[in-house]
Amino acid sequence: GAGVSQSPSNKVTEKGKDVELRCDPISGHTALYWYRQSLGQGLEFLIYFQGNSAPDKSGLPSDRFSAERTGGSVSTLTIQRTQQEDSAVYLCASSLWSNQETQYFGPGTRLLVL
Amino acid sequence: AQTVTQSQPEMSVQEAETVTLSCTYDTSESNYYLFWYKQPPSRQMILVIRQEAYKQQNATENRFSVNFQKAAKSFSLKISDSQLGDTAMYFCAFMNPPGFGNEKLTFGTGTRLTIIP
16 A cells, blocks of 8 residues: 555554554565654654564553464554553554665554543 | 654744744654654645754754754754744654664644734
Protein backbone atom coordinates (compact mmCIF):
# COMPACT_ATOMS: atom_id res chain seq x y z
CA GLY A 1 0.00 0.00 0.00
CA ALA A 2 0.89 3.65 -0.17
CA GLY A 3 1.41 4.07 3.54
CA VAL A 4 1.11 2.44 6.92
CA SER A 5 -2.49 1.64 7.77
CA GLN A 6 -4.01 0.86 11.14
CA SER A 7 -7.37 -0.46 12.22
CA PRO A 8 -9.63 0.30 13.85
CA SER A 9 -9.26 4.06 13.80
CA ASN A 10 -11.06 4.31 17.12
CA LYS A 11 -11.96 1.69 19.70
CA VAL A 12 -14.10 2.02 22.79
CA THR A 13 -14.10 -0.91 25.17
CA GLU A 14 -15.08 -1.76 28.71
CA LYS A 15 -12.57 -2.33 31.45
CA GLY A 16 -11.54 -5.97 31.58
CA LYS A 17 -12.17 -6.73 27.92
CA ASP A 18 -9.46 -7.77 25.46
CA VAL A 19 -8.68 -5.68 22.37
CA GLU A 20 -6.70 -6.27 19.20
CA LEU A 21 -5.12 -3.47 17.21
CA ARG A 22 -3.89 -4.09 13.69
CA CYS A 23 -1.06 -2.57 11.68
CA ASP A 24 -0.33 -3.00 7.97
CA PRO A 25 3.15 -1.68 7.19
CA ILE A 26 4.34 -0.23 3.93
CA SER A 27 4.83 -3.03 1.42
CA GLY A 28 8.40 -4.33 1.55
CA HIS A 29 9.23 -2.81 4.92
CA THR A 30 10.84 -5.42 7.16
CA ALA A 31 10.96 -3.44 10.40
CA LEU A 32 7.82 -2.56 12.35
CA TYR A 33 7.41 -0.56 15.54
CA TRP A 34 4.61 0.07 18.02
CA TYR A 35 4.45 3.25 20.09
CA ARG A 36 1.90 4.57 22.55
CA GLN A 37 0.93 8.22 22.87
CA SER A 38 -0.84 9.29 26.04
CA LEU A 39 -1.33 12.58 27.85
CA GLY A 40 0.59 11.53 30.89
CA GLN A 41 3.48 9.64 29.28
CA GLY A 42 3.94 11.31 25.92
CA LEU A 43 5.20 9.11 23.09
CA GLU A 44 6.74 5.87 24.29
CA PHE A 45 8.18 2.86 22.51
CA LEU A 46 6.45 -0.48 23.03
CA ILE A 47 7.97 -3.15 20.77
CA TYR A 48 9.97 -3.58 17.58
CA PHE A 49 9.86 -6.35 14.97
CA GLN A 50 12.46 -7.33 12.42
CA GLY A 51 10.63 -9.70 10.12
CA ASN A 52 8.51 -11.87 12.37
CA SER A 53 10.80 -11.76 15.37
CA ALA A 54 10.78 -9.17 18.14
CA PRO A 55 14.35 -8.33 19.22
CA ASP A 56 13.16 -5.58 21.53
CA LYS A 57 10.08 -5.92 23.71
CA SER A 58 11.45 -3.66 26.38
CA GLY A 59 8.67 -1.10 26.18
CA LEU A 60 5.70 -3.36 26.79
CA PRO A 61 4.25 -1.99 30.05
CA SER A 62 2.93 -5.26 31.45
CA ASP A 63 2.31 -8.89 30.60
CA ARG A 64 -1.20 -7.91 29.54
CA PHE A 65 0.38 -6.52 26.39
CA SER A 66 1.57 -8.78 23.59
CA ALA A 67 2.23 -8.44 19.89
CA GLU A 68 2.85 -10.68 16.97
CA ARG A 69 3.73 -10.33 13.34
CA THR A 70 2.99 -12.89 10.67
CA GLY A 71 4.39 -13.28 7.18
CA GLY A 72 6.72 -10.39 7.78
CA SER A 73 3.82 -8.04 7.20
CA VAL A 74 0.74 -7.46 9.34
CA SER A 75 1.18 -7.01 13.08
CA THR A 76 -1.37 -7.28 15.87
CA LEU A 77 -1.03 -5.66 19.27
CA THR A 78 -3.21 -7.34 21.87
CA ILE A 79 -4.13 -5.88 25.22
CA GLN A 80 -5.76 -8.31 27.62
CA ARG A 81 -8.00 -7.32 30.52
CA THR A 82 -7.86 -3.65 29.55
CA GLN A 83 -7.52 -1.01 32.24
CA GLN A 84 -8.43 2.67 32.09
CA GLU A 85 -4.75 3.62 32.06
CA ASP A 86 -4.44 1.78 28.72
CA SER A 87 -6.45 4.57 27.09
CA ALA A 88 -4.14 6.17 24.55
CA VAL A 89 -3.36 6.46 20.87
CA TYR A 90 -1.41 3.45 19.62
CA LEU A 91 0.87 4.29 16.70
CA CYS A 92 2.53 1.86 14.35
CA ALA A 93 5.55 2.68 12.17
CA SER A 94 7.59 0.79 9.63
CA SER A 95 10.97 1.18 7.98
CA LEU A 96 12.64 -0.55 5.08
CA TRP A 97 15.22 -2.32 7.21
CA SER A 98 15.89 -2.13 10.92
CA ASN A 99 19.01 -0.16 10.10
CA GLN A 100 17.17 2.33 7.94
CA GLU A 101 16.76 5.39 10.02
CA THR A 102 13.45 6.77 8.80
CA GLN A 103 10.29 5.36 10.34
CA TYR A 104 6.99 6.08 8.63
CA PHE A 105 3.92 6.22 10.83
CA GLY A 106 0.33 5.14 10.45
CA PRO A 107 -2.65 7.26 11.58
CA GLY A 108 -2.94 5.45 14.90
CA THR A 109 -5.73 3.77 16.82
CA ARG A 110 -7.37 5.77 19.57
CA LEU A 111 -8.30 3.41 22.39
CA LEU A 112 -10.71 4.46 25.12
CA VAL A 113 -11.27 2.12 28.04
CA LEU A 114 -14.39 2.92 30.04
CA ALA B 1 19.51 6.38 28.46
CA GLN B 2 18.96 9.00 25.86
CA THR B 3 16.63 11.88 26.66
CA VAL B 4 15.10 14.54 24.45
CA THR B 5 13.90 17.88 25.80
CA GLN B 6 11.59 20.35 24.13
CA SER B 7 11.27 23.37 26.40
CA GLN B 8 8.54 25.20 24.50
CA PRO B 9 5.15 23.54 25.09
CA GLU B 10 3.34 26.06 22.87
CA MET B 11 4.25 28.67 20.30
CA SER B 12 2.33 30.87 17.92
CA VAL B 13 3.43 32.99 15.00
CA GLN B 14 1.84 35.10 12.30
CA GLU B 15 1.48 33.59 8.86
CA ALA B 16 4.53 34.21 6.63
CA GLU B 17 6.83 34.78 9.60
CA THR B 18 9.74 32.60 10.65
CA VAL B 19 9.66 30.48 13.79
CA THR B 20 12.28 28.36 15.53
CA LEU B 21 11.49 25.37 17.70
CA SER B 22 14.07 24.22 20.22
CA CYS B 23 15.28 20.73 21.06
CA THR B 24 18.12 19.47 23.20
CA TYR B 25 19.13 15.88 23.79
CA ASP B 26 21.47 13.88 25.93
CA THR B 27 23.59 10.98 24.72
CA SER B 28 27.07 9.58 25.20
CA GLU B 29 27.19 8.32 21.62
CA SER B 30 28.97 10.11 18.79
CA ASN B 31 26.91 8.75 15.93
CA TYR B 32 23.13 8.92 15.90
CA TYR B 33 20.14 10.31 14.04
CA LEU B 34 17.85 13.20 14.86
CA PHE B 35 14.40 13.87 13.47
CA TRP B 36 11.59 16.37 13.52
CA TYR B 37 8.11 14.93 13.09
CA LYS B 38 4.90 16.90 12.64
CA GLN B 39 1.56 15.70 13.98
CA PRO B 40 -1.45 17.68 12.75
CA PRO B 41 -4.94 17.21 14.24
CA SER B 42 -5.41 14.25 11.90
CA ARG B 43 -3.01 12.40 14.23
CA GLN B 44 -0.72 11.22 11.41
CA MET B 45 2.95 11.60 12.32
CA ILE B 46 4.76 13.06 9.32
CA LEU B 47 8.52 13.24 8.92
CA VAL B 48 9.65 16.84 8.48
CA ILE B 49 13.41 16.52 8.41
CA ARG B 50 16.26 14.32 9.58
CA GLN B 51 19.90 14.83 10.43
CA GLU B 52 22.76 12.37 10.67
CA ALA B 53 25.10 13.32 13.49
CA TYR B 54 28.23 12.60 11.43
CA LYS B 55 27.22 15.24 8.89
CA GLN B 56 28.33 18.75 9.70
CA GLN B 57 26.02 20.33 7.15
CA ASN B 58 22.60 21.28 8.47
CA ALA B 59 19.71 19.48 6.78
CA THR B 60 17.16 21.50 4.81
CA GLU B 61 13.83 20.60 3.22
CA ASN B 62 12.23 23.48 1.39
CA ARG B 63 10.99 25.91 4.07
CA PHE B 64 12.30 23.72 6.89
CA SER B 65 15.87 23.76 8.11
CA VAL B 66 17.72 22.73 11.22
CA ASN B 67 20.50 24.21 13.30
CA PHE B 68 22.45 21.19 14.52
CA GLN B 69 24.99 22.01 17.22
CA LYS B 70 26.59 18.67 18.11
CA ALA B 71 28.81 19.90 20.92
CA ALA B 72 25.88 21.65 22.56
CA LYS B 73 23.56 18.71 21.82
CA SER B 74 21.07 21.07 20.30
CA PHE B 75 18.82 20.48 17.29
CA SER B 76 16.44 23.35 16.52
CA LEU B 77 13.94 23.51 13.66
CA LYS B 78 13.41 26.69 11.69
CA ILE B 79 10.25 27.13 9.65
CA SER B 80 10.43 29.97 7.16
CA ASP B 81 7.46 31.68 5.50
CA SER B 82 5.11 29.84 7.84
CA GLN B 83 1.80 28.65 6.43
CA LEU B 84 -1.54 27.80 8.02
CA GLY B 85 -0.91 24.15 7.20
CA ASP B 86 2.12 24.19 9.47
CA THR B 87 -0.18 24.29 12.49
CA ALA B 88 0.56 21.05 14.35
CA MET B 89 2.42 19.40 17.21
CA TYR B 90 6.11 19.10 16.44
CA PHE B 91 8.17 16.35 18.00
CA CYS B 92 11.93 16.12 18.14
CA ALA B 93 13.22 12.54 18.16
CA PHE B 94 16.52 10.71 18.64
CA MET B 95 17.66 7.33 17.35
CA ASN B 96 20.85 5.35 17.84
CA PRO B 97 22.74 4.34 14.70
CA PRO B 98 22.13 1.09 12.83
CA GLY B 99 23.44 -2.01 14.51
CA PHE B 100 23.37 -0.50 17.96
CA GLY B 101 20.60 -2.91 18.83
CA ASN B 102 18.15 -0.25 19.84
CA GLU B 103 16.53 1.35 16.83
CA LYS B 104 13.58 2.82 18.65
CA LEU B 105 12.81 6.53 18.49
CA THR B 106 13.00 8.53 21.71
CA PHE B 107 10.69 11.53 21.52
CA GLY B 108 10.52 14.87 23.23
CA THR B 109 7.28 16.10 24.75
CA GLY B 110 6.39 18.18 21.73
CA THR B 111 5.74 21.81 20.86
CA ARG B 112 2.26 22.86 19.81
CA LEU B 113 2.69 25.39 17.00
CA THR B 114 -0.17 27.61 15.87
CA ILE B 115 0.07 29.73 12.74
CA ILE B 116 -2.14 32.79 13.03
CA PRO B 117 -3.80 34.09 9.85
